[in-house]
Amino acid sequence: MKTTKFLSLALLTGTLLVGCSSDDNDPEVINPEETITTMNVTLTPQGGGTAITLQSQDLDGDGPNPPMISISGSLAENTVYDGTVELLNETETPAESINEEIEGEAAEHQFFFIPNNTLNATIAYDDDESDYVSAETGVNFTSTNPVGISFTVTTTDASTGTLAITLRHEPKKPNDGTLADAGGETDITQAFTLVIE
Amino acid sequence: MKIYIFITLLLLIPLYGVSQDCNDILTGQVKDYHNKTPLENASIQILGNQKIVKTDNKGKFQIPSLCPGLYELEISHPECTTTFIKVEVDGITWIDIKLEHHLEELEEVKVVGDAVAKKTNSSLEESLKLKTLEQYSSGSLGDALKELSGVSSLNTGANIVKPAIHGLNGSRVLILNDGVRMQDMEWGDEHAPNIDINAAGTISVIKGASALLYGGDAIGGVIVMEQARIPAKDTLYGKSIVNGVSNGRGGNITTELIKAFESGWYLRGQGSYKRLGDHEAPDYVLSNTGVQEIGASLQFGKQLFTWGWDAKYSYYNSEIAVLRASHIGNIDDLIRGINNGQPEIIRPFTYDIQNPRQEVTHHLGKLKFYKRFEGLGKWNVQYDYQNNRRFEFDVRRGERDNQASIDLELTTHTFSTDFKWDAKELYELQFGILGRFQENFANPTTGVRRLIPDYEKYDFGAFVTGEYRLTDEILVDAGFRYDFNRIDAKKFYQTSRWEERGYDQEFQDLIINDLGTQLLTNPIFDYHNFSTTFGAQYAENSGSVIRINYAISQRAPNPSELFSDGLHHSAARIELGDLRIKSETSHKISASYQQDFNNWGFTLEPYANFIQDFILLEPTSVEFTIRGAFPVWEYRQTNARLLGVDTAAYIDWTGNWRTDHQFSLVKGTDTENNSALINIPAANFRNKLTFVKPEWNNFEFSLESQYVFEQNEHPDNITAFSPEQQQEVVLEINTPPEAYHLLGVSSKMEFPFKNNLKLTTSLTVSNLLDTNYRDYLNRQRFFADDLGRNIILQLKLNY
Numbered sequence A: 001m002k003t004t005k006f007l008s009l010a011l012l013t014g015t016l017l018v019g020c021s022s023d024d025n026d027p028e029v030i031n032p033e034e035t036i037t038t039m040n041v042t043l044t045p046q047g048g049g050t051a052i053t054l055q056s057q058d059l060d061g062d063g064p065n066p067p068m069i070s071i072s073g074s075l076a077e078n079t080v081y082d083g084t085v086e087l088l089n090e091t092e093t094p095a096e097s098i099n100e101e102i103e104g105e106a107a108e109h110q111f112f113f114i115p116n117n118t119l120n121a122t123i124a125y126d127d128d129e130s131d132y133v134s135a136e137t138g139v140n141f142t143s144t145n146p147v148g149i150s151f152t153v154t155t156t157d158a159s160t161g162t163l164a165i166t167l168r169h170e171p172k173k174p175n176d177g178t179l180a181d182a183g184g185e186t187d188i189t190q191a192f193t194l195v196i197e
Numbered sequence B: 001m002k003i004y005i006f007i008t009l010l011l012l013i014p015l016y017g018v019s020q021d022c023n024d025i026l027t028g029q030v031k032d033y034h035n036k037t038p039l040e041n042a043s044i045q046i047l048g049n050q051k052i053v054k055t056d057n058k059g060k061f062q063i064p065s066l067c068p069g070l071y072e073l074e075i076s077h078p079e080c081t082t083t084f085i086k087v088e089v090d091g092i093t094w095i096d097i098k099l100e101h102h103l104e105e106l107e108e109v110k111v112v113g114d115a116v117a118k119k120t121n122s123s124l125e126e127s128l129k130l131k132t133l134e135q136y137s138s139g140s141l142g143d144a145l146k147e148l149s150g151v152s153s154l155n156t157g158a159n160i161v162k163p164a165i166h167g168l169n170g171s172r173v174l175i176l177n178d179g180v181r182m183q184d185m186e187w188g189d190e191h192a193p194n195i196d197i198n199a200a201g202t203i204s205v206i207k208g209a210s211a212l213l214y215g216g217d218a219i220g221g222v223i224v225m226e227q228a229r230i231p232a233k234d235t236l237y238g239k240s241i242v243n244g245v246s247n248g249r250g251g252n253i254t255t256e257l258i259k260a261f262e263s264g265w266y267l268r269g270q271g272s273y274k275r276l277g278d279h280e281a282p283d284y285v286l287s288n289t290g291v292q293e294i295g296a297s298l299q300f301g302k303q304l305f306t307w308g309w310d311a312k313y314s315y316y317n318s319e320i321a322v323l324r325a326s327h328i329g330n331i332d333d334l335i336r337g338i339n340n341g342q343p344e345i346i347r348p349f350t351y352d353i354q355n356p357r358q359e360v361t362h363h364l365g366k367l368k369f370y371k372r373f374e375g376l377g378k379w380n381v382q383y384d385y386q387n388n389r390r391f392e393f394d395v396r397r398g399e400r401d402n403q404a405s406i407d408l409e410l411t412t413h414t415f416s417t418d419f420k421w422d423a424k425e426l427y428e429l430q431f432g433i434l435g436r437f438q439e440n441f442a443n444p445t446t447g448v449r450r451l452i453p454d455y456e457k458y459d460f461g462a463f464v465t466g467e468y469r470l471t472d473e474i475l476v477d478a479g480f481r482y483d484f485n486r487i488d489a490k491k492f493y494q495t496s497r498w499e500e501r502g503y504d505q506e507f508q509d510l511i512i513n514d515l516g517t518q519l520l521t522n523p524i525f526d527y528h529n530f531s532t533t534f535g536a537q538y539a540e541n542s543g544s545v546i547r548i549n550y551a552i553s554q555r556a557p558n559p560s561e562l563f564s565d566g567l568h569h570s571a572a573r574i575e576l577g578d579l580r581i582k583s584e585t586s587h588k589i590s591a592s593y594q595q596d597f598n599n600w601g602f603t604l605e606p607y608a609n610f611i612q613d614f615i616l617l618e619p620t621s622v623e624f625t626i627r628g629a630f631p632v633w634e635y636r637q638t639n640a641r642l643l644g645v646d647t648a649a650y651i652d653w654t655g656n657w658r659t660d661h662q663f664s665l666v667k668g669t670d671t672e673n674n675s676a677l678i679n680i681p682a683a684n685f686r687n688k689l690t691f692v693k694p695e696w697n698n699f700e701f702s703l704e705s706q707y708v709f710e711q712n713e714h715p716d717n718i719t720a721f722s723p724e725q726q727q728e729v730v731l732e733i734n735t736p737p738e739a740y741h742l743l744g745v746s747s748k749m750e751f752p753f754k755n756n757l758k759l760t761t762s763l764t765v766s767n768l769l770d771t772n773y774r775d776y777l778n779r780q781r782f783f784a785d786d787l788g789r790n791i792i793l794q795l796k797l798n799y
Helices: A002-021 A099-104 B002-007 B130-135 B141-145 B331-340 B495-500 B559-563
Strands: A038-045 A052-057 A068-071 A080-089 A109-115 A121-125 A150-155 A159-169 A185-196 B024-032 B043-046 B052-054 B060-066 B069-076 B083-089 B092-099 B125-128 B151-156 B160-165 B173-177 B202-206 B221-226 B235-245 B250-260 B265-276 B291-303 B307-321 B357-373 B377-393 B406-421 B427-442 B454-469 B474-494 B511-514 B518-521 B524-539 B544-555 B565-568 B573-576 B584-596 B600-625 B628-652 B657-670 B684-693 B699-708 B718-722 B727-731 B740-752 B758-766 B790-798
Touching: A038 A185, A052 A185, A068 A185, A080 A099, A109 A121, A109 A150, A121 A159, A185 B331, A185 B628, B024 B083, B043 B060, B052 B060, B083 B092, B130 B141, B130 B202, B130 B790, B141 B151, B141 B160, B141 B202, B141 B221, B160 B173, B160 B221, B331 B628, B331 B718, B331 B727, B454 B559, B474 B495, B474 B559, B474 B565, B495 B518, B573 B600, B600 B718, B628 B718
Parallel strands: B024 B092, B173 B221, B573 B628
Antiparallel strands: A038 A052, A038 A080, A052 A068, A080 A150, A109 A159, A121 A150, A159 A185, B024 B060, B043 B052, B043 B069, B069 B083, B125 B202, B151 B160, B202 B221, B235 B250, B235 B790, B250 B265, B265 B291, B291 B307, B307 B357, B357 B377, B377 B406, B406 B427, B427 B454, B454 B474, B474 B518, B474 B524, B511 B518, B524 B544, B544 B584, B565 B573, B584 B600, B600 B628, B628 B657, B657 B684, B684 B699, B699 B740, B718 B727, B740 B758, B758 B790
């Protein structure tokens, strides 16, 4: 029967093709592009002095190791500090700065700085969206909601407590400054234990 | 007309030569050609005469008051090719008529008027007819299957519906699409079957692993989708269905056209398009829940009784938006989502499908050939090809919205052949072999570490099944199957993960390249699986049927269970597979007792499934990253027990009023830890009242109530330290939602025109009272209520 012959031939070809299609090429390694491994916060006292750095570093991203936290020193009483946040992806060499992406999408991002009630410090935003160039339009944003790449910390009396820093993607903007009201997705959240003396 | 002569091995037994004027009787029996099962409801018409008789439940018929002479009979049955037979009537004439039954593969014999499952073998089996499938034309396969008792679904919103049988889903449920086992990445919880419901003619569900022909690993069961038989006559026919859907403000259209020739040639084309915008819960828009679905298939071939072939290509594409509020960052976001009571993001209605979304495309090609050997049986040989491409788009930073986070391409080639030896009256044997090659490619352009690695998979299977009719009442069956699976993967592990899993102790030899922070490994695993089934059916003439079946089946772990490794944004969880996972083994005992009386009947189906090394995914601990804390869901193996019962009953109150009742219950226990299993469907109770009035254009009206109990057996919640709250918090990810009750109504009318043109209109309203509810088996229950009221207006035109 002709059909039988045709079909068996077709099937045989199919099987042969199957036999040939496997190859031993190794897959390409993927270094995650979007991962933020490191947050460096620098607090520089206004009027001079040694800057304090806070670092949270999680080199394996969503791997099992927890982030490593290091704090270079304690803050002084009744001092105003200029703060900046730097975000890095250290899975790439050289490390890639993520700040550029955040700045380009400043209207979709916001840092939140929440001290707990035992830390005698207040935090204020020192930037707004119009400070940054939109990646979409190529010109500065016209809106003026806070972003938080630059901020200030004002200390009062000696105390110990935590400062939680959270970066939210697509929060409600403007918001009342609380995480609950802002919503969105958490890109980073880290609490640092600070000493004011 | 050689074939017809061949089909109709007619016996002419003139019993008495005494013939008086027109007092002769033609009597006989209509049976299925293959297994000799009597066919009920076959019509026998004498050509040139208005007289039509129907066969009774033993397939018998009688035409009295005939004059002696030669008659031509037309014998038709809803599921068989119409056959013409010449018969000489002289006195009381007996004739045996054998029809080729169309659901031959399943050997399902339709008993009209039966409310519940119909099976010929010993397993629990139920089917959905075209009429029901058409009702769900705008929905999905999983929605329609929930009509059957014991079938539930695991949902991700309203568009992603994964069928579950007796509490099990995913890789434990095989889906046979017109003879092709679907290979569409069924291992993912949020992956729905890539099937257009409008392409199916009937769907049967076998609740267990006893259909070894299809595979040995169907620990949950098998869903068999088949096409309606194309008649071997010169004809052109088709149908179109248009649905308008209020919830989602869209609809779908589907059309099918069939051309057939008496010579056995046929051509069938089918196409569907569906488009819905955002769905709505009673109180708010479920933002980003739209869907677009395209399905098309073309099939042609030649079917004769002695041989035939069939070529088919089908295409399926769907783009599904995933609830925006369900895409979250870490456990604090999840806790906020759970506590909020309503989704965090509610935007005005839109048709736009935005991120997060999925886009899947499935190509299926099939070539099949069969030949029947007289006095022996039927030989089938089939090759099929499938290509499944899946993209998942997340909400991403930078300009990456159009860069998929998941991009997988799964290609499968399958060759199978079997022989069914059905020439003997009392027994039947079927045996076959299968070879399969599968390749998965995970595209590195995503910029996200692969969730599922590149792999090649080789499968080989061989089975033999048999059936023996002990007496008229008792039919016994048995089967055996062996499956070999080899998986050869190339996977990158983070060095920290490799060590955390303890793989550096056991699998260090799998490493083929050490890149410092990442390791390239080449796991190659072989699995040998054995499956066995035996059972019996006892059918009494009084209308009661008892079935009992015992099935042992083994399933090798799927790629997700072995290799999963990474963060799922859709659920804010880290999912981890385990290379140590072995095959799981299920022992399932099922029984069914069915009894039909004059005006009512019932079915009782208890079952027990004991699974050794049951593979499950459960939250176990919490990991911290710079993004915050995430619950870790790990695959692990344990011993499990599923006990359940499905019951169904019907009552015919009068000719016009009828009620149907269904109750399903299943309890899942982890017997090693004596705790409840996750994602086991809650008990549910369905009742339906139907009014039919054939005189009013086949008017039909029904009211249905569905009560779903709260799942009171579930794993414990886990606690985690929340960096945001700076304290331990309970993650209520296992807390089930409350019980709920939904009402639905549906009505239908038919308007026949000339030239076989028929218009059917129907109106269906689901969640009639716009009830707020959440379902335990909907993965989006943490974030939003389920669907509100939905009104579907359907127009169907048969031509």
